[in-house]
Amino acid sequence: MQKQPDKILAAVEHETARLNRLYQYEILDTPAEADFDDLTKLAAQICQTPVALIVFVDAYRQWFKSKVGMEITNAPLEAGFCPYTVQKGDTLIIPDTLADPPFAKNPVVVSPPHVRFYAGIPLITEENYSIGTLCVLDFVPRQLEQQQIEALQTLSRQVVAQLEQRLLTRRITQKNQQLDQALKELTHTQTQLMHNEKMVSLGHLVAGIAHEINNTLNFIYANLPYANQYTKDLLSLIKLYHKYYPNPVVEIEAATTAIDFNFIEEDVSKLMSSMTIGSERIHQIVLQLRNFSRVEETEKTAVNIHENLENTLLLLGHRLKGTSEYPKITVIKEYGHLPEIECYAGQLNQVFMNILTNAIDSLRSNLKSTINDQPTFEWNPCIWIKTEVLDFDYVVIQIADNGPGMTQKTCSMIFDPFFTTKPVGYGTGLGLSISYQIINNCGGQLTCVSAPGQGAKFVIKLPIGA
DSSP, X not given: OOHHHHHHHHHHHHHHHHHHHHHHTTOTTOOOOHHHHXXXXXXXXXXXXXXXXXXXXXXXXXXXXXXXXXXXXEEETTSSSHHHXXXXXXXXXXXXXXXXXXXXXXXXXXXXXXXXXXXXXXXXXXXXXXXXXXXXXXXXXOOOOHHHHHHHHHHHHHHHHHHHHHHHHXXXXXXXXXXXXXXXXXXXXXXXXXXXXXXXXXXXXXHHHHHHHHHHHHHHHHHHHHHHHHHHHHHHHHHHXXXXXXXXXXXXXHHHHHTTHHHHHHHHHHHHXXXXXXXXXXXXXXXXXXXXXXXXXXXXXEEXXXXXXXXXXXXXXXXXXXXXXXXXOEEEEEOOOOOOEEEOHHHHHHHHHHHHHHHHHHHHHHHHHHHTTOOOOSSOOEEEEEEEEETTTEEEEEEEEOSOOOOHHHHTTTTSTTOOOSOTTSOOSOHHHHHHHHHXXXXXXXXXXXXXXXXXXXXXXXXXXX
């Protein structure tokens, strides 16, 4: 009693597997192809029949991939002989359909096209699934010689070989695409590792340079006030001599004229002031170099991102306000619910400061380029700050502006040390490099998205469990 249901189940499973194999070839409803049409024409010539077909049988129909002597492309399963050939899985030859009781009343026999002869060879896959047929038809009874039957069997294997070749080519193409993608990811990872290694090596180099410069600078910087005071004292002494000895000897008078004492007296204070300003500038650069090399890291602490952002905005409040030359910069905030994260609080503040300062500078430079240095308030400069949690694992901070934006080439270089788009004297090119290192050191990512005329957006991604 159990054998019949088992047979039905096995038949269903076999038909499901057969259809799956057919669908894997992706041959159904494809356009005509010369590789298949040549095989069909050769079958008709070898068997000397007016009709030859390559037929695939799915769950609902017979579909003709290639045909000679027939125009239709589809036929129902009950019309014709191919479904029976597929089910049988063996060669089927009907010399006279009207004389063969199982097929004498078939729709294609008793009505147009009135098929009287059929020879079909099943298309057998490597897994032994019959997915269709290569068949020849005639409208009069006839016989095939053994050589013709063998030729049809050979051609049927060629049809399957074509299908396998197509499937193999498609799989190779997919594998190549996967390999290309893997190569791109590997190249990106390699580039990232090389960049990180370069930044680490450069950090050690910069730390050494900053140390050597700082030692010399401290000596100069510490002695500048004394040199300035000594110079003032000497000038005062000379003035005192001039007051009480207004008529010096000829040799002193000649020396005073030769060195242009009056010019020196006027210029020496400017000279000392310039040296002091230059020393201050070098001192600031050294501080940035030390930050860049991370020689003064502090312990990681729990950080409230929003508090740090607000503190940074507070410090930059004077630059966000409107003036007679620049309109007010509007800051639009979209804060999500963020947990505290473990990181270097001071360094993270520095990242926010660098990015926001660059945004402000970009907006102001865009104003000048847009209005030719003439004040106007028709344009509304904005900075957007958005925070959110990503996949419960990361905190994402986005800082965007509606400034002039950058080209793809510039955008790819902005994290390189000493690269800057600012005029000479307005930037060292270290701010974003330092920011990149800080975020990377926290196990996060710092990226930039920009295009000319579309502003710039910096995206900071920090792990919550860092």
